[in-house]
Amino acid sequence: MNRMTTTTPVASSSTTLGAEGYNFAYLDEQTKRMIRRAILKAVAIPGYQVPFGSREMPLPYGWGTGGIQVTASVIGPQDVLKVIDQGADDTTNAVNIRRFFAKTAGVATTEKTDQASLIQTRHRIPEKPLTENQILIYQVPLPEPLRKLEPRETETRTMHALEEYGVMHVSLYEDIAHFGRITKSYDYPVRVNDRYVMAPSPIPKFDNPKMDRMPALQLFGAGREKRIYAVPPYTKVKSLDFEDHPFEIETWDEPCALCAATDSYLDEVVTDDKGGRMFVCSDSDYCADRRDAGHAGPGLPTAPKAISRDGGKP
Amino acid sequence: MTAPRTPLLTVDGLTHRYGERIGCSDVSFQMFPGEVLGIVGESGSGKTTLLKCISGQMEPTEGSILYASRDARDVEVYGLGEARRRMLMRTDWGIVYQNARDGLRMKVSAGANVGERLMAIGERNYGDIRHQAEDWLTRVEMDIARMDDLPATFSGGMQQRLQIARNLVTKPRLVFMDEPTSGLDVSVQARLLDLVRGLVSTLGLACIVVTHDLGVVRLLSHRLMVMKGGRVVEHGLTDQVLDDPQHAYTQLLVSSILPV
Amino acid sequence: MYVAVKGGEQAIENSQALLADRRRGDRSLPELTIAQIREQMPLAVDRVMTEGSLHDRDLAALAIKQAAGDMHEAVFLLRAYRTTLPRFGISEPLNTDRMHIHRRISATYKDLPGGQVLGASFDYTHRLLDFALAAGDDRPVAELAEHAVDARMPRVAEILDHEGLIECEAPDSDDAPVSDITRESPRYPADRAARLQALARGDEGYLLALGYSTQRGYGNNHPFVGEIRHGTVSVEFEPEELGFPIEIGEIEVTECQMVNQFKGSTTKPPQFTRGYGLTFGHCERKAMSMALVDRALRAEELGETIDAPAQDHEFVLSHSDSVEASGFVQHLKLPHYVDFQAELVTVRALREKARRLAESSDDPESSSIAAE
Numbered sequence: 001m002n003r004m005t006t007t008t009p010v011a012s013s014s015t016t017l018g019a020e021g022y023n024f025a026y027l028d029e030q031t032k033r034m035i036r037r038a039i040l041k042a043v044a045i046p047g048y049q050v051p052f053g054s055r056e057m058p059l060p061y062g063w064g065t066g067g068i069q070v071t072a073s074v075i076g077p078q079d080v081l082k083v084i085d086q087g088a089d090d091t092t093n094a095v096n097i098r099r100f101f102a103k104t105a106g107v108a109t110t111e112k113t114d115q116a117s118l119i120q121t122r123h124r125i126p127e128k129p130l131t132e133n134q135i136l137i138y139q140v141p142l143p144e145p146l147r148k149l150e151p152r153e154t155e156t157r158t159m160h161a162l163e164e165y166g167v168m169h170v171s172l173y174e175d176i177a178h179f180g181r182i183t184k185s186y187d188y189p190v191r192v193n194d195r196y197v198m199a200p201s202p203i204p205k206f207d208n209p210k211m212d213r214m215p216a217l218q219l220f221g222a223g224r225e226k227r228i229y230a231v232p233p234y235t236k237v238k239s240l241d242f243e244d245h246p247f248e249i250e251t252w253d254e255p256c257a258l259c260a261a262t263d264s265y266l267d268e269v270v271t272d273d274k275g276g277r278m279f280v281c282s283d284s285d286y287c288a289d290r291r292d293a294g295h296a297g298p299g300l301p302t303a304p305k306a307i308s309r310d311g312g313k314p
Numbered sequence: 315m316t317a318p319r320t321p322l323l324t325v326d327g328l329t330h331r332y333g334e335r336i337g338c339s340d341v342s343f344q345m346f347p348g349e350v351l352g353i354v355g356e357s358g359s360g361k362t363t364l365l366k367c368i369s370g371q372m373e374p375t376e377g378s379i380l381y382a383s384r385d386a387r388d389v390e391v392y393g394l395g396e397a398r399r400r401m402l403m404r405t406d407w408g409i410v411y412q413n414a415r416d417g418l419r420m421k422v423s424a425g426a427n428v429g430e431r432l433m434a435i436g437e438r439n440y441g442d443i444r445h446q447a448e449d450w451l452t453r454v455e456m457d458i459a460r461m462d463d464l465p466a467t468f469s470g471g472m473q474q475r476l477q478i479a480r481n482l483v484t485k486p487r488l489v490f491m492d493e494p495t496s497g498l499d500v501s502v503q504a505r506l507l508d509l510v511r512g513l514v515s516t517l518g519l520a521c522i523v524v525t526h527d528l529g530v531v532r533l534l535s536h537r538l539m540v541m542k543g544g545r546v547v548e549h550g551l552t553d554q555v556l557d558d559p560q561h562a563y564t565q566l567l568v569s570s571i572l573p574v
Numbered sequence: 575m576y577v578a579v580k581g582g583e584q585a586i587e588n589s590q591a592l593l594a595d596r597r598r599g600d601r602s603l604p605e606l607t608i609a610q611i612r613e614q615m616p617l618a619v620d621r622v623m624t625e626g627s628l629h630d631r632d633l634a635a636l637a638i639k640q641a642a643g644d645m646h647e648a649v650f651l652l653r654a655y656r657t658t659l660p661r662f663g664i665s666e667p668l669n670t671d672r673m674h675i676h677r678r679i680s681a682t683y684k685d686l687p688g689g690q691v692l693g694a695s696f697d698y699t700h701r702l703l704d705f706a707l708a709a710g711d712d713r714p715v716a717e718l719a720e721h722a723v724d725a726r727m728p729r730v731a732e733i734l735d736h737e738g739l740i741e742c743e744a745p746d747s748d749d750a751p752v753s754d755i756t757r758e759s760p761r762y763p764a765d766r767a768a769r770l771q772a773l774a775r776g777d778e779g780y781l782l783a784l785g786y787s788t789q790r791g792y793g794n795n796h797p798f799v800g801e802i803r804h805g806t807v808s809v810e811f812e813p814e815e816l817g818f819p820i821e822i823g824e825i826e827v828t829e830c831q832m833v834n835q836f837k838g839s840t841t842k843p844p845q846f847t848r849g850y851g852l853t854f855g856h857c858e859r860k861a862m863s864m865a866l867v868d869r870a871l872r873a874e875e876l877g878e879t880i881d882a883p884a885q886d887h888e889f890v891l892s893h894s895d896s897v898e899a900s901g902f903v904q905h906l907k908l909p910h911y912v913d914f915q916a917e918l919v920t921v922r923a924l925r926e927k928a929r930r931l932a933e934s935s936d937d938p939e940s941s942s943i944a945a946e
Contacts, residue, residue, distance in 0.1 A: 026658075052759060096586065123910070164434065177461075244440050
């Protein structure tokens with residue numbers, strides 16, 4: 001099959017789970033209830049970081065334990081799960097997490113954005129707009145947007161409570177004073193619902209506008225730091241900026257080398273050690289879709305179908 | 315003065331204890347707009363405790379502090395929620411600390427230090443913020459060519475000027491100063507005091523200056539309170555208190571410190 | 575051609591197979607058994623149990639085997655297992671007074687009721703590599719004393735207590751629930767129970783370094799080893815339907831009570847204060863380090879100046895857990911090329927700007943970027 005047009009049911013059925021002795025989706029029901037309560041609170045207070053009793057997971061902290069706990073708490077047997085890291089479905093972290101849920105929950109998985117009901121992500125938002133029927137779950141390493149400016153949790157909590165966010169703009173001011181522009185390029189701070197300043201997790205600022213009034217529910221899980229936060233559907237999300245130095249996203253001088261997209265986030269691929277490079281979509285599903293629709297980028301010397309979704313594997 | 319003299323600040327029966335120990339005891343006074351009050355006493359006399367309590371940094375054990383806010387209502391400083399109190403402290407009030415490190419953000423530029431208060435109250439135009447920062451740095455006689463430098467690269471006197479500019483940018487009505495000139499060279503002290511005196515009179519600021527240096531209060535303050543052992547032992551017009559001290563302690567202070 | 579990031583799934587499976595192979599090593603040598611690890615590497619097992627917060631020698635030995643001897647990895651395995659276990663309830667507090675003693679020493683008294691019991695320790699060995707051991711260990715079983723050690727062995731803290739020389743342990747109110755760091759996210763400043771829990775599962779190397787720093791002047795707290803005791807204690811549990819506690823088993827623990835000088839404050843007379851350390855198994859270095867750090871973290875409560883890292887609750891407690899630390903440090907290995915691309919775009923733009931600036935003007939006043 002030269003492309004996956006349907007969702008792939010996982011080979012093992014629920015009776016032959018590899019993770020014997022563990023509950024559906026690994027976490028016990030009590031823990032799931034605790035996490036769901038935290039999620040409900042987070043949805044009720046958009047952008048507010050809700051502390052929760054994060055568990056040790058069979059994956060190291062910093063590798064998506066927060067996202068996994070959130071996913072494990074909201075996933076049901078009918079869900080279709082997509083997992084991406086850096087926009088791609090086949091990077092090691094994404095593969096590991098997808099296999100974890102295939103093994104412990106036996107759910108269907110997919111690489112197609114529009115066929116997933118749950119998408120767990122590290123560092124990207126898919127290019128294809130999400131819908132009301134989807135939930136986007138972010139893996140968050142450092143949930144506190146003020147942390148780099150103020151290391152103390154006691155102080156940052158007070159700053160959030162009292163909406164003392166002047167210092168956030170101070171850091172942007174410093175960028176402009178020294179470099180003539182805001183240099184923050186990822187994990188670019190946003191203000192949610194005109195109230196809480198929030199870290200969007202280390203997505204490139206290119207993705208920030210997608211968060212604004214997104215129809216899908218956005219959930220954020222930080223396992224090591226023990227925080228959950230959320231942006232409910234259709235909530236205002238504004239990237240911090242100045243009137244005379246408005247927020248801007250990255251642009252590229254050339255289109256995707258494979259699918260010729262000019263509207264997607266591009267990764268730089270080094271092709272030799274003499275400065276040769278090409279730019280390709282970071283969202284692998286988006287890129288494959290475009291190629292299948294007949295778009296061909298300048299990096300494809302042969303017929304466009306030669307490189308398809310499975311990356312040219314025989 | 316033609317405006318009706320309603321007090322800006324009314325302190326009544328203010329007492330603060332640290333466990334068994336008295337910090338300050340039963341202090342009462344009023345301050346009027348545009349007035350400079352000096353508080354003097356040796357270390358341990360309770361003047362810094364008093365300043366911390368009045369300026370919203372430490373809730374006193376007893377007593378009340380009423381402040382006439384801009385909307386002309388008297389508010390109890392510690393009756394306000396923390397959010398409103400902190401807002402008051404960073405807009406309507408200013409605090410100049412003895413140690414510039416306590417009053418400045420040392421890891422950001424001079425310009426950002428001055429601009430921070432503006433950003434905190436919602437100003438979002440970089441050009442305007444920068445322009446106002448330049449204006450205030452000029453008014454405290456700092457070189458605006460250095461506005462993108464870090465505070466640590468400035469001299470002690472310049473750091474104090476920067477603190478002052480940072481506080482005045484939101485046009486406060488009441489400024490607290492805790493030993494603003496101690497630790498500076500005499501000549502630097504004199505120039506700083508000159509500057510403060512000029513700003514206070516042109517801006518019509520009310521100011522409370524805590525110091526152990528009678529020279530400072532002689533130059534700046536209209537009225538003077540002398541503290542000893544946590545209590546106010548003498549209170550009156552500055553010249554009167556210094557030229558004709560009534561309390562034995564004030565007499566000692568004046569004769570031992572002030573060169574006649 | 576562009577294939578660089580494809581094929582992850584198969585590569586992962588291959589990596590796992592290689593790891594398993596490497597763990598097994600040379601197949602001509604016999605495989606390690608769990609029992610061998612449990613019996614012949616007892617101190618490694620103890621450390622993994624302590625930091626893994628699970629008292630089970632066989633599981634700890636399995637974790638060490640599975641982790642190919644990587645102790646942090648073994649701790650992690652045990653923790654990830656532990657977190658899924660159902661909770662039946664909370665045991666009664668351990669009574670280390672009634673410990674069946676294997677070792678008990680005090681540095682504050684030459685002799686004391688119950689005496690100094692050296693037990694098994696490296697303290698009295700010469701650190702000379704024993705080449706005879708390389709050839710094999712056929713030493714006879716050590717001879718044991720005819721009489722068990724004195725069952726009445728008062729703790730040193732109690733001896734000082736008679737004179738009122740040492741602070742009373744603050745009595746916990748019986749009603750207040752004890753904090754549980756495995757179920758709640760931390761709040762600062764943390765109460766002592768939460769602190770001790772975090773320290774007990776904290777990384778030994780980290781606590782050792784912090785404890786050491788207090789001795790070198792970063793928050794000196796003038797410690798004496800009041801007592802170290804190692805042995806077994808019984809665990810009691812009160813099932814709801816029974817109404818009284820019953821013994822459900824024995825565990826091996828090491829306890830350290832540090833006695834520290836205290837000059838007194840406005841409210842307290844001069845007296846000695848305590849620092850406390852407790853570990854599973856025999857982890858003496860860890861118990862001592864923990865006691866030093868526990869005492870350092872009490873600086874605020876005792877009205878001491880806080881100027882050293884070991885006295886700072888947020889600093890000490892939020893970095894003590896090796897599972898958290900190891901995960902986050904190593905997550906830097908995960909792909910970050912999206913973030914990196916964002917940084918590349920920014921840096922190129924800044925450099926481009928600098929270049930244009932340099933080209934467009936040789937006039938002196940715009941020689942720096944910042945001057946724009």
